Amino acid sequence: MRLSIFPLTGAILFPGLQLPLHLFEPRYRALVSDALARDRRIAMIQPQARQEGAPLYSVGCVGRIGEFEAMDDGRYNIVLQGESRFRINRELDVTTPFRQVDADLLEDDHDEALSSVERAGLESEARLFAEAQGYRVDWDSVTRLDDMTMVNGIAQIAPFDAASKQALLEAPDLAARCELLVQLMQFFGLHDGDDEGRVTLQ
Incomplete structure (x- = not known):
């Protein structure tokens, strides 16, 4: 599936958990606006380095926007609800200001338990x-x-x-x-x- 990504070092989202985010850069404000107009999903993933356009790790987590606050200056406060891990197949060439990938969702056993x-x-x-x-x-x-x-x-x-x-x-x-x-x-x-x-x- 095609996923719009938010690459952020140190920010990990797991299925079933929530992640609050404050988005202020124009490209990520555009990412949120696009997600809200479509399916409310944003894919969180870590870049392998901090520089612009750095390669991405292969596994991330798709989150659905739950609560959100749109500010007058265009910034957003959102809460992502983790839905599913995913694995990237390839990054796509896009005209959007935010990056997009082709990825497969990973099937996790949500009933799995520890001994x-x-x-x-x-x-x-x-x-x-x-x-x-x-x-x-x-x-x-x-x-x-x-x-x-x-x-x-x-x-x-x-x-x-x-x-x-x-x-x-x-x-x-x-x-x-x-x-x-x-x-x-x-x-x-x-x-x-x-x-x-x-x-x-x-």
């Missing part, structure tokens, strides 16, 4: 990670989340570097994403605070 051991290990590591980072967490609410929402939610908001977040998004299934997430939280916990506090597996 009791995997779930317990994730919750334990998440508590240690949150405490080390000084986060306040409503653990009663967290423990009531289903496995998919918990894993993807942590993966989306955790302060990992772009490559690590991309690896989480590309994980083939929930168990693999959970295992990588635990490894990243453990690695981050051992990080000494150099490199501006960012963690990387590179």
Whole structure:
């Protein structure tokens, strides 16, 4: 399918989760206007570098615009609801100010669940990670989340570097994403605070 993309380093969206965005550049204001006039879908994906026109990673996530605010100066505040991961086949030559790709949607098993051991290990590591980072967490609410929402939610908001977040998004299934997430939280916990506090597996 043809997708209009918003390439943004460090911004990861997972199916079933929300991502608030503030769009002010003219090309991305045009992207939102176009999406609102059609199917309200925008495809989030990370570029492999920060320069203009940089190559894209191969996997992203399609989001549907839910809440939005159109400002008088043309800017938008929107909330994207994650719908489906996708894999790029090729980038298209277009006349629009925003980039477009030909892509295939990836079929995820939304009923997939962790084993009791995997779930317990994730919750334990998440508590240690949150405490080390000084986060306040409503653990009663967290423990009531289903496995998919918990894993993807942590993966989306955790302060990992772009490559690590991309690896989480590309994980083939929930168990693999959970295992990588635990490894990243453990690695981050051992990080000494150099490199501006960012963690990387590179």
